[in-house]
Amino acid sequence: MSETGRFNTTNILVVGTGGQGVMTATEILAEAAIALGHDVKKTEVAGMAQRGGVVSSHLRFGAKVLSPQITPGTADVLLGFEAAETMRWRHMLRPEGLVLMNTGRLVPPIVELGLYDYPDDPVTAMRAAGTQVFSFDASRIAQELGDIRLGNTVMLGAISDHLPFPAEVLEGCILKRFAHKKAALVELNQRAFAAGRAAAEAAAKAEADAGCHQLP
Amino acid sequence: MSIAAAITPPPQAAKRRLMSGNEAVARAVWEAGVRVAAAYPGTPATEMLEYVATYPDIYTEWSVNEKVSLEVAFGATMAGSRSFCAMKHVGMNVASDALMTMTLTGVKAGLVIAIADDVGLSSSQNEQDSRYWGRFAHVPLLEPADSQEAHDFTLAAFEISERFEVPVIIRLTTRICHVKGLVSIGERNERAATGFTKDVNRWVMVPSGASRRLPLMFERERRLRAEAENSALNVIEPGSDRRVGFITSGPAYMHVRESFPDAPVCKLGFTFPLPFDLLRRFAGKCEQLLVVEEVEPLIETELKAQGIIVSGKDILPLIGELSPQVLKPAVARLLGEPVSAQAKAVPMQLFPRPPTMCVACPHLGVYYTLSQLRNVTISGDIGCYTLGFGQPWNALDVCISMGASMGMALGLDKGRSDVEKDQKIVAVIGDSTFLHMGMQGLLDIVYNRGNVTVLLLDNRAIGMTGGQDNPGSGRDIHGKEAPRVDFATLVKALGVRAERVHVVDAYQLPVLLRTLRAETKIPEPSVIITNQPCVLIKDYHALRPYRVIEDRCTGCGNCVDVGCPAIHVTRRDRVRKASGREVDLAFVRIESAACTGCGLCLQPCAPDAIVHVDALATPIKVIRKDAELARTPQDV
Numbered sequence: 001m002s003e004t005g006r007f008n009t010t011n012i013l014v015v016g017t018g019g020q021g022v023m024t025a026t027e028i029l030a031e032a033a034i035a036l037g038h039d040v041k042k043t044e045v046a047g048m049a050q051r052g053g054v055v056s057s058h059l060r061f062g063a064k065v066l067s068p069q070i071t072p073g074t075a076d077v078l079l080g081f082e083a084a085e086t087m088r089w090r091h092m093l094r095p096e097g098l099v100l101m102n103t104g105r106l107v108p109p110i111v112e113l114g115l116y117d118y119p120d121d122p123v124t125a126m127r128a129a130g131t132q133v134f135s136f137d138a139s140r141i142a143q144e145l146g147d148i149r150l151g152n153t154v155m156l157g158a159i160s161d162h163l164p165f166p167a168e169v170l171e172g173c174i175l176k177r178f179a180h181k182k183a184a185l186v187e188l189n190q191r192a193f194a195a196g197r198a199a200a201e202a203a204a205k206a207e208a209d210a211g212c213h214q215l216p
Numbered sequence: 217m218s219i220a221a222a223i224t225p226p227p228q229a230a231k232r233r234l235m236s237g238n239e240a241v242a243r244a245v246w247e248a249g250v251r252v253a254a255a256y257p258g259t260p261a262t263e264m265l266e267y268v269a270t271y272p273d274i275y276t277e278w279s280v281n282e283k284v285s286l287e288v289a290f291g292a293t294m295a296g297s298r299s300f301c302a303m304k305h306v307g308m309n310v311a312s313d314a315l316m317t318m319t320l321t322g323v324k325a326g327l328v329i330a331i332a333d334d335v336g337l338s339s340s341q342n343e344q345d346s347r348y349w350g351r352f353a354h355v356p357l358l359e360p361a362d363s364q365e366a367h368d369f370t371l372a373a374f375e376i377s378e379r380f381e382v383p384v385i386i387r388l389t390t391r392i393c394h395v396k397g398l399v400s401i402g403e404r405n406e407r408a409a410t411g412f413t414k415d416v417n418r419w420v421m422v423p424s425g426a427s428r429r430l431p432l433m434f435e436r437e438r439r440l441r442a443e444a445e446n447s448a449l450n451v452i453e454p455g456s457d458r459r460v461g462f463i464t465s466g467p468a469y470m471h472v473r474e475s476f477p478d479a480p481v482c483k484l485g486f487t488f489p490l491p492f493d494l495l496r497r498f499a500g501k502c503e504q505l506l507v508v509e510e511v512e513p514l515i516e517t518e519l520k521a522q523g524i525i526v527s528g529k530d531i532l533p534l535i536g537e538l539s540p541q542v543l544k545p546a547v548a549r550l551l552g553e554p555v556s557a558q559a560k561a562v563p564m565q566l567f568p569r570p571p572t573m574c575v576a577c578p579h580l581g582v583y584y585t586l587s588q589l590r591n592v593t594i595s596g597d598i599g600c601y602t603l604g605f606g607q608p609w610n611a612l613d614v615c616i617s618m619g620a621s622m623g624m625a626l627g628l629d630k631g632r633s634d635v636e637k638d639q640k641i642v643a644v645i646g647d648s649t650f651l652h653m654g655m656q657g658l659l660d661i662v663y664n665r666g667n668v669t670v671l672l673l674d675n676r677a678i679g680m681t682g683g684q685d686n687p688g689s690g691r692d693i694h695g696k697e698a699p700r701v702d703f704a705t706l707v708k709a710l711g712v713r714a715e716r717v718h719v720v721d722a723y724q725l726p727v728l729l730r731t732l733r734a735e736t737k738i739p740e741p742s743v744i745i746t747n748q749p750c751v752l753i754k755d756y757h758a759l760r761p762y763r764v765i766e767d768r769c770t771g772c773g774n775c776v777d778v779g780c781p782a783i784h785v786t787r788r789d790r791v792r793k794a795s796g797r798e799v800d801l802a803f804v805r806i807e808s809a810a811c812t813g814c815g816l817c818l819q820p821c822a823p824d825a826i827v828h829v830d831a832l833a834t835p836i837k838v839i840r841k842d843a844e845l846a847r848t849p850q851d852v
Binding site: 017018027030031034039040041042043044051052053054065066067068069071072073084085087088089090091092107108109110111112113114115116117118119125126129148 | 234362391394395396397398467470471473474537539540541561562563564566567568569570571572573574600603607608680776779780781783784785788800802809
């Protein structure tokens with residue numbers, strides 16, 4: 001991953017909808033960055049968003065972070081927890097930035113009422129717009145592991161090989177959260193993390209086989 | 217590197233923590249030796265008091281509104297205890313009556329008021345600049361720019377408050393409150409209460425006493441200005457590129473510094489009273505000046521009044537948050553440079569995703585029922601009640617501020633035109649909202665014989681901010697048992713006739729509809745109280761989820777109109793009826809992982825296609841709906 005700007009800041013944008021664990025995931029990424037001695041800022045739009053609305057969480061780290069917000073067009077990574085929400089925030093990515101996307105869908109009532117359409121194929125739409133997308137169904141992986149709430153650990157696993165620090169640091173920060181809880185929960189998150197890593201790797205391989213982009 | 221080594225913080229960072237601005241303020245409140253803290257929740261201020269409440273040596277409370285919270289804090293400072301209160305910007309409108317006189321009496325022990333502005337309107341009815349209160353109330357105002365400053369400025373505010381015997385306002389914005397950054401923290405400096413000293417000349421503000429205090433207030437302001445001139449909270453950062461010098465405050469500073477790393481910057485942390493001498497010195501060192509502030513041109517206007525030539529809102533937006541993306545092209549234009557074509561960052565076109573009510577929210581049934589009524593004007597309130605204005609209910613016609621649904625409803629009744637004489641007026645309000653500001657409005661409806669039907673939606677929580685407690689919930693800020701107000705008794709005490717007060721289960725749609733129809737026909741004040749808990753609080757018990765029997769679903773879509781997020785359309789169709797009319801059909805399924813079995817969706821379902829998830833598909837035993845809805849709590 002390249003570092004951007006005069007202050008050598010890495011910009012990660014995590015997006016999804018209320019209740020998906022977007023804010024927790026960003027917090028864990030922040031803890032990992034702090035553990036490695038970075039200055040860190042993290043912000044999100046919460047408030048009414050927790051009632052099923054859009055959640056976007058900005059994480060910036062580096063030697064010194066000033067503005068907490070990522071300027072549109074400068075995110076290094078877009079970590080999307082929901083298909084359409086990933087598409088909604090595509091413009092935040094820098095041209096050569098990376099998208100890791102959960103293809104799982106959360107269809108809001110406004111679409112169920114027939115007032116708006118959910119995009120047919122968010123992945124293709126984003127690629128058509130020139131964005132590098134690595135996608136997989138993190139919701140299904142989480143459900144197969146037994147709990148949809150593991151989705152955010154799966155997503156963290158997926159991003160873990162594409163950070164400017166070792167995946168083990170991030171995994172350590174996740175497991176630390178569950179250290180005081182049941183051993184089974186720790187193990188479950190470990191499995192979710194590994195599954196996320198494997199899914200991202202498989203998605204990258206599929207891309208490479210199809211003659212598309214290479215992961216950075 | 218081993219995992220353990222990687223996640224163990226270096227020794228010098230032992231007292232550094234990743235904290236939101238709200239958390240950092242709370243930490244400083246504890247370190248400052250505060251003994252009493254009060255607030256009413258409101259985004260983005262809510263978490264400040266939630267964090268303060270985690271420190272056992274501080275008395276904390278959720279007050280019924282912001283004015284009361286400020287009065288409690290004021291009482292504590294008179295008793296010689298440092299005190300704190302927090303509110304969102306609109307909360308200060310409520311508290312201001314107390315503030316405007318407190319500024320005359322002054323305070324004894326330190327009193328700090330944190331006001332959080334929702335710049336960018338993430339969840340508020342307006343975007344107002346609370347910095348005006350500094351000038352309006354003649355109290356000092358500090359503006360931190362990040363979490364560390366939120367912590368440090370709060371400590372400084374208590375010192376200033378005590379030295380000048382004046383309440384001090386800390387002005388925060390969403391991008392302080394909800395931004396996490398690293399904060400160096402300290403320990404508590406314990407302070408015993410010094411006791412109340414009777415002094416009617418100071419503490420009783422009758423006209424004669426108040427007029428004697430007025431000159432003291434202006435004398436204090438003169439001394440405060442001298443303080444601001446020399447305050448370490450106001451900093452000049454020299455820069456090599458002197459074409460534009462920036463004067464800025466709050467989080468806007470971060471955007472300026474990031475966008476223009478070589479420019480001279482005057483960063484103001486102590487922004488009322490303004491340090492004019494300092495600003496003149498800074499002006500002399502720059503070719504031209506730009507004031508970068510969120511939201512109003514407050515510093516800009518004051519500087520212009522002083523004859524200092526500055527640019528500001530002539531090139532910067534008056535609305536919303538500032539950012540490097542906004543600043544860079546504006547400054548390029550100011551310098552007459554070509555505006556660099558920034559990377560085209562165009563959002564893709566997509567459906568909106570507005571906030572909605574939760575799965576099984578008891579308000580779903582209320583708004584669904586209201587949407588079925590004809591000839592009704594609905595006066596709404598803030599919080600989750602505002603959501604009723606959206607799809608599919610469209611069941612809210614007016615909404616401005618907390619508690620205002622009552623007064624507006626009375627006005628809609630008294631001011632109605634002849635053609636609207638049969639229009640029914642319904643006012644909707646929540647439990648906490650009612651206790652905050654609604655009670656007086658209802659009293660006015662009763663006293664002035666208004667023809668208004670009030671829906672008091674008691675869900676035992678302040679739902680929108682995350683389910684905080686209030687006198688209607690039966691718990692205090694620590695979750696401990698507290699006296700619980702009886703709303704039926706309360707509204708009767710306000711003068712609503714006992715026959716006109718009904719308590720209805722929010723999930724019993726036919727009863728709700730019947731009661732609403734009956735009460736809106738009677739030309740006198742009536743109150744319908746719904747009594748099911750918010751799904752976010754522990755009083756709520758989930759039931760067995762439901763599912764749809766596909767063969768039975770006729771695609772009528774009635775259940776979709778309830779608006780529950782657990783209902784999904786699987787297939788749409790359009791058929792021509794015998795009458796020739798075209799009808800849209802929507803066949804549905806219920807997301808069983810989300811459904812908590814409230815039973816709202818099955819009530820308008822004509823073909824009885826919705827059954828418990830574990831019910832046998834055939835034969836379907838059609839249970840009487842009222843029996844089906846008997847809510848026996850059980851684990852799922």
